[in-house]
Amino acid sequence: MEKHYCVFVLYLFYSTISAKDESFIMKANTKENILNQEEGYSFPYPVYPEECTSLLNTIAQYASNFTFCSIKNAKPITLCRNCVENYSNLSKIYNELMTKVVNETTCGSLLISQDRFDVVLEYYDRITDIWNKGHCNDCFDFTNETANLSNNTIRFNKMAEDTMNCITSTYNLTNNTEEVCVRCMQSYISLDIFYKSLSKDSIGVDTICMDIVDSMNTTRSVWSKSLNCCKLRKTPEIIFLCCTGIISLLPLLFYVAVKYCGPIRDLPNVLKESRFKQSILRSVQGRIN
Structure with missing residues (x-):
């Protein structure tokens, strides 16, 4: 009798556990089915439309191409001219990602600004900042x-190339820097004047394409440092500095002349005393008396 009772108890215990397991499995399956039914998601990770992920992969490739191109053309700076195609492609595909509509939802709303990391937007903004x-x-x-x-860019590039060709060919022919300065002076001055005319404001360098700025800086460095052609300006600068020094000394000379050479020195002592001093002396004497 006791054996039958123990078997019966074990059977009830096993049945209870089996029922709980089946209930848990059914609840898990139900939850998974609910998640699978939500648009764009599958348990446990979201699944985005293929059209959006394809655009995202293209953006990654174009961003990589621009990064490689920009670093490769960082010095001398030819980034704008050589990387414009990569930048244009990236801008077009990014705008397409932001406006592409799939299942009444844009890809941009699914992939951009969905978390604080926001990798896609961060990379695009940084590339745009470099370009701007x-x-x-x-x-x-x-x-x-x-x-x-x-x-203007084509004209500047032509003038800069002509100037550098003049410098190189003249130096190779004469091996004399002074001769280079004389022969290429007009070409360099014309280039410098045209460069300044490209400025949209009084500052200049902050409104000109960086490729042009770097090219002009390189030409100026060769002209002034390597060839020392700016020494022709030293004579006017010396005259200017001498005139500035003389003008600065004029006030000092004036006060020295007044102190030692003026007519006040020859006046009698009576006239030199001031009324203010006399009034003080009188008041002091009156108090003493």
């Missing part, structure tokens, strides 16, 4: 979303 910091758009004329070098 160099004023690269000023190098081009944009027609039908196609970037072409502007007339």
Whole structure:
């Protein structure tokens, strides 16, 4: 009898555990089915539309291409001219990602600004900052979303190339820096004047395409430091400095002349005493008396 009772108790215990396990499994399956039914999600990770992920992969490739190109052309700076295609492609595909509609939802709303990391937006903003910091758009004329070098950029590049060719050819021919300065002076001055005319404000360098700025800085460095052609300006500078020194000494000379050479020194002592001093002396004497 006791054996039958023990078997019965064990059977009830096993049945209870089995029922709980089946209930837990059913609840888990129900929860998974509910998650699977939600649009764009599958348990346990979200699944995004293929159209959006394809655009995201393309953005990653274009961002990588621009990064490689910008670092490669960092010195000398030719980033704007050589990386404009990569930047244009990235901008187009990013705008497409932001406006692409899938299942009545844009890809941008699914992939951008969904977390504090926001990797896609951060990388795009940094690339845009690099492009804008160099004023690269000023190098081009944009027609039908196609970037072409502007007339000013083409003209400057031609003048800079002619100036450097003049310097190189003259130096190789004469091996004399002074001769280079004389022969290429007009070419360099014309280049410098045209460069200054590209400025949109009084500052200048902050509104000119960085490719042009770097090219002009390189030319100026060769002209002034390597060739020492700016020594022709020393004579006017010396005259200016001498005149400035003389003008600065005039006030000092004036006061020295007044003190030692003026007519006040020859006046009698009676006239030199001031009324203020006399009034003080009288008041003191009156108190003593």
